[in-house]
Amino acid sequence: MLLIECPYCGKRPELEFGHGGQAHVARAKNPADLSAQEWADFLYMRSNIKGVHAERWRHTHGCGRFFNALRDTTTDHFLATYKSGEPQPAVAAGAVGDGGGAAGAPDDGGRDGGAGTGSTSGDRGGAGGGSAEAPAGGAQVRP
Ligand SMILES: [Zn+2]
Numbered sequence: 001m002l003l004i005e006c007p008y009c010g011k012r013p014e015l016e017f018g019h020g021g022q023a024h025v026a027r028a029k030n031p032a033d034l035s036a037q038e039w040a041d042f043l044y045m046r047s048n049i050k051g052v053h054a055e056r057w058r059h060t061h062g063c064g065r066f067f068n069a070l071r072d073t074t075t076d077h078f079l080a081t082y083k084s085g086e087p088q089p090a091v092a093a094g095a096v097g098d099g100g101g102a103a104g105a106p107d108d109g110g111r112d113g114g115a116g117t118g119s120t121s122g123d124r125g126g127a128g129g130g131s132a133e134a135p136a137g138g139a140q141v142r143p
Pocket of ligand 1: 006007008009010059062063064065
């Protein structure tokens, strides 16, 4: 089970938490000065980042408090959590040692497997000895 670190309570199961949308969306000090488009953008337009995203989370079934988190949307790894009002910690995009590199490797293997499958099928037609290579190619395509 995924554990999320509440800055107030420590690590807890993800089932105790609720997602609160994008973090650091500042409300205008004087909303009456905004145009209709600017107000609509504030209300509805959010980033849809592939990578590290700053999000609000709430420890709904715990302390009940909101906090912010940096989560990599491609791996679902939480890189950092911090209390609301605190500055966003600096985290490099590939900072997660246990997940960032490992997540990239299967993708590369899949691409290599796809290219290898194409060349292997050509070899099969010519030599007929491709049966030994086929399982390896299938294993690489799986991810
Ligand atoms: Zn908590």
